[in-house]
Amino acid sequence: MPTDDNFSETIRRLGETANMDLTEWFKHQDWLGQNQKEASALEMRLRDVWNLGRNIILQWSQQTKGIKILAVPHYVIAGDYNDDIPSIVVEHQEFIKGILSGPKQVDPDEMENVASILGYRPIDIILGKRSWRLPEGVTDEIVKRFETNYVEEQAVALFDIVGFSLYSPLEQVTQLNSLSYSLNAAHARMLTKERDIDFARSTTGDGFYVWNRDTSIQANINLYHFMHLALADNAIARSKSSGSVTPEMRAAFHVGSHYEFYQSEELSPTRNIFIVGDVTIELARMVDRASPGQVLVGDFLAPMINADNGKTERVDTVRFIELTQDSLSSLEGLVLSGERVDAIRCYLTGDNRGNDFAVRKYLIADKHGLTRHTFNAKINIYRENSAPIFLGLQDGDIKLERI
CATH class of the missing domain: 3.30.70.1230 (Nucleotide cyclase, GGDEF domain)
Structure with missing residues (x-):
């Protein structure tokens, strides 16, 4: 808890919003521990999928050698189709809202179901040949920058x-x-x-x-x-x-x-x-x-x-x-x-x-x-x-x- 002695430092810390590279930001996170190499590699791989902002990540699930993600172009969440039937438009909007308001970490079966409805395949994010698994909190912290809620x-x-x-x-x-x-x-x-x-x-x-x-x-x-x-x-x-x-x-x-x-x-x-x-x-x-x-x-x-x-x-x-x-x-x-x-x-x-x-x-x-x-x-x-x-x-x- 901040005290009068460290109040100025607390204010500085709470006000920080620098757009530093995530790898640099990791150095300041106590919870990262020994996972910096894998976390940085995951962030770089997700950045490729993100593709300069064209895609967003809807969901992700844990795997033995990484994670599986469902990414779609950003216009899909608004409805990338020509349909003048209001009921279908509303149904699509409610479906998307349910995904965006729900948990982003889901089981593989749920992700496959959503993927089949939207017409996009999940992507395996595998880093190297050995098995690895980041703490879920760390993975979520990385993935959320590529999401919309x-x-x-x-x-x-x-x-x-x-x-x-x-x-x-x-x-x-x-x-x-x-x-x-x-x-x-x-x-x-x-x-x-x-x-x-x-x-x-x-x-x-x-x-x-x-x-x-x-x-x-x-x-x-x-x-x-x-x-x-x-x-x-x-x-x-x-x-x-x-x-x-x-x-x-x-x-x-x-x-x-x-x-x-x-x-x-x-x-x-x-x-x-x-x-x-x-x-x-x-x-x-x-x-x-x-x-x-x-x-x-x-x-x-x-x-x-x-x-x-x-x-x-x-x-x-x-x-x-x-x-x-x-x-x-x-x-x-x-x-x-x-x-x-x-x-x-x-x-x-x-x-x-x-x-x-x-x-x-x-x-x-x-x-x-x-x-x-x-x-x-x-x-x-x-x-x-x-x-x-x-x-x-x-x-x-x-x-x-x-x-």
Whole structure:
């Protein structure tokens, strides 16, 4: 766990996304052990199959002298056929989604079945004449850079720098670095609370999408708390800085489906992961209409554990935010920019109606004429020896259309 003594090193490590060759990257992985030669050879063989980004690996299975993989051209997952029958198109899409969302390591019989349906033969990856077998975790770490994954009902946060295009290139670099530091700081601080988190980020040019690679139910809650801490760190930094060093932010949070893939660059896939899908489209349209300093939350259904019976149920946005509030106490005592956090409160804004409080929903219309519902979020962070930090806008300051 990071401490104050090694916090700077932790921040540096969490922020690393260099596109180094995988062989060089292996040197920094403790889990690789004595498997570096075989792992590097496997990576080079998979790179040949990948063929400059033309193919993706759908599945793999273990063999005595290596692995067997099923690789197909990237356009196959979208449907490489001329068929105007909607039911067949939908059936193909659902079949592909099932593969992309399922485990990538499968038994040989399952792979043969998928291969016969798609019309492609599995490929044997054999390295040398002797038998060898990498630990499954190592093999999976190598293969995943050549895969595409589909994830349903996963939370994603979008951090957007206000007025980014109006700044000079040097100011833009400075602001992106400042935002990156806030994201890294929030990540490191959550690790001190022993949170099971594995955050990934993808740049938008003037900000970042951030999501949790962990697909558990708790992962969505952890990401929402992460957004609080990152915005709070940014707000504290803005209060202590001058000029255009620290960016003004607006943010959005939503739960939905998306695809994950590794970018093709030069002659090999990078280690930078990217996402695209319904959830990123919704977030982009939400934040495009958000005011400076505003925090929007999408209208979604998310899986949550029922505390009474232990069963998983799908809850709406309002209930999700209520349930995340229950676990915020675990973040109390964190230190942000040298200041201890006493308490964090998050809520969706609305109207007081006598003894009742009604959360207000807003309507967003984009340039295509499509509409969606969203909520306005407020986050109050109370500090031990400093004034509170109030994130988000009050209901009366919002310019969106009310429902």
